[in-house]
Structure formats: C-alpha cells, structure tokens
Amino acid sequence: MFFDSWNDLLRVVVVGVCAYASLILLLRTFGKRTLSKMNAFDLVVTVALGSILATILLNRDVSLSEGVLALALLMSLQFAITWSAVRWKLVQDLVASEPRLLLHEGEFLEDAMRRERINRDEILQGLRNAGIDDPSQARCVVLETDGSFSVIAR
Structure with missing residues (x-):
C-alpha cells in the first residue's frame, strides 16, 4: 500500500522527466495558444493535457510513446480547430461563444x-x-x- 518497489519509483522518475520534456517541446512547437484560456474549448484541452500527463506518469499500462503520441494528437487537433476558426466563421461559431x-x-x-x-x-x-x-x-x-x-x- 505504501511501497511496492524501487522499480516503480524509478519508472515514475524516468518517464516523468521524459514526458515533461516532451510536453515542453510540444508546447513550444504548437505555440502559446495551446494553454490559453480564451474559451471553454481551450480550458477542456488544457485539462485533458494534464490528465494525459498524469496517466503517462502513473499508469504502467500506458507507454511513454503512447502518452507522447496522445499529447501530440490532442495538441494537433486543437491547432487544427483554432487555425480553422481563425479562417472560417462557421468553425469559430461552433467552438467559441460570444461575449x-x-x-x-x-x-x-x-x-x-x-x-x-x-x-x-x-x-x-x-x-x-x-x-x-x-x-x-x-x-x-x-x-x-x-x-x-x-x-x-x-
């Protein structure tokens, strides 16, 4: 309950450092908008990224490569949606509300x-x-x- 093995702790440290470095690299690649809170859609993406990071760290069934792919996929989808919303009003109306x-x-x-x-x-x-x-x-x-x-x- 309090301690299983040193290997589990080592896995969390190694995978945590690698996942964190990957997250930073992906955030720099996809830009500032990835973690913005301009609307509810952005908030959901930010929370989902945190959830994915926690899953990578704590769930042995999820490999580092699967987790990094999930982060990259979510950021890619958000990039595509926000890129489209800037160009097409229909997409903007679907993902962003009006003040x-x-x-x-x-x-x-x-x-x-x-x-x-x-x-x-x-x-x-x-x-x-x-x-x-x-x-x-x-x-x-x-x-x-x-x-x-x-x-x-x-």
Missing part, C-alpha cells in the same frame, strides 16, 4: 442572465472583485467567452 452583456448602466439584463444561467449574486461578486460595491457604479458587466466577468466602471 454577453449582463448588466448595462446599472441595470441587470434578466433575459441575458437567464440564457447564460448567471444570477445577480454572481454578477455582484464580479462587481466586488472589480472594487465596485453598487451596480449603479458600473457602466457594464460582460460575461466573456472564457467564463470570466469584465467590469467597466462609470
């Missing part, structure tokens, strides 16, 4: 809030995080494509 105005000139936009499943308390929290304690002091609050709030003060 949504939730509060304008101190007034809550109930229809937009309902569509985005955001309640007043969450918007008020976003205002407080921006240093605004009264909604009337905000020109607008926008729900961005990555799920964060942008607050524009008056």
